[in-house]
């Protein structure tokens with residue numbers, strides 16, 4: 001049986017959680033499912049941002065300037081996605097990811113900790129990661145459609161287009177070269 005101190009602590013935690021429940025006409029089952037999809041996307045986008053930025057820092061070779069600048073643009077685009085994703089979760093009265101540790105436990109896009117990666121391998125890996133992100137975005141949009149959440153769906157439409165644009169640029173920049181990027 002719980003002590004009265006534990007009961008009090010539970011009660012106060014429930015009150016604090018309730019204070020984060022932004023009012024919405026969407027049912028709790030809907031906001032829970034949409035938030036789960038968005039938090040998965042948020043973890044993936046942070047991971048892909050980090051990898052893109054790391055490749056921006058570490059790319060080398062004859063196409064350095066082109067690749068370095070393209071990857072910086074793409075990283076900025078990914079970072080710009082994170083705040084609207086998290087705020088969408090809060091608008092639905094749900095809780096976002098709160099730490100790097102939680103991101104690492106949630107992300108589906110894999111890290112690359114290699115000290116050296118060939119430029120062509122960098123582009124190919126990011127191309128595939130962005131392609132996978134587009135698939136996750138499309139799947140999340142389906143969750144929004146099922147729950148009549150036009151607000152989140154509208155944002156996701158733009159992110160799908162941006163993600164496909166990144167995939168396109170990575171594909172075109174990486175084709176036809178040898179492993180050094182010539």
Ligand SMILES: [Fe+2]
Nearest residue numbers: 056057068072
């Ligand atoms: Fe930079």
